Amino acid sequence: ERKCILTGDWQNDLGSNMTISAVNGAGQFSGLYLTAVSATEKPILVSPLNGSQHVDNLEHPTFGFTVKWSFSDSTTVFVGQCFTDDHGKETLQTMWLLRVKAKSMDDNWKATTVGTNVFTRIK
Numbered sequence: 001e002r003k004c005i006l007t008g009d010w011q012n013d014l015g016s017n018m019t020i021s022a023v024n025g026a027g028q029f030s031g032l033y034l035t036a037v038s039a040t041e042k043p044i045l046v047s048p049l050n051g052s053q054h055v056d057n058l059e060h061p062t063f064g065f066t067v068k069w070s071f072s073d074s075t076t077v078f079v080g081q082c083f084t085d086d087h088g089k090e091t092l093q094t095m096w097l098l099r100v101k102a103k104s105m106d107d108n109w110k111a112t113t114v115g116t117n118v119f120t121r122i123k
């Protein structure tokens with residue numbers, strides 16, 4: 001069954017778009033992320049991502065990637081798995097952790113949020 005290689009353009013349920021570059025032999029990739037939403041007043045800018053996926057001979061590989069937001073001091077890590085349905089349609093089922101900069105250690109407890117996103121390919 002088709003193995004899911006992450007190279008290409010994806011959109012998630014929030015309307016965010018990402019472009020993943022070529023995945024090398026070790027499964028490493030980089031790309032660009034344009035979030036449709038943010039929790040900061042600053043204008044949203046395209047942000048770099050780096051990650052890796054399993055490329056050994058398994059279908060439905062797992063992966064992870066980190067987005068270093070270029071418009072605010074915060075970082076998101078996504079982790080998930082690619083699924084391909086019987087028609088060859090691929091979806092990325094992910095969970096994420098968003099870490100924002102805490103003003104002080106006292107605010108550390110509230111600085112990480114968690115959520116889920118599903119991505120599908122943009123043809």
Ligand SMILES: O=C(CCCC[C@@H]1SC[C@@H]2NC(=O)N[C@@H]21)Nc1ccc([N+](=O)[O-])cc1
Nearest residue numbers: 016035037038039040069072074076096100
């Ligand atoms: O807002 C941000 C950076 C943008 C985060 C977008 C998230 S990533 C998980 C989810 N999936 C997406 O596609 N988009 C969202 N940083 C930020 C947030 C809050 C504060 N703050 O001070 O409250 C500072 C920076």
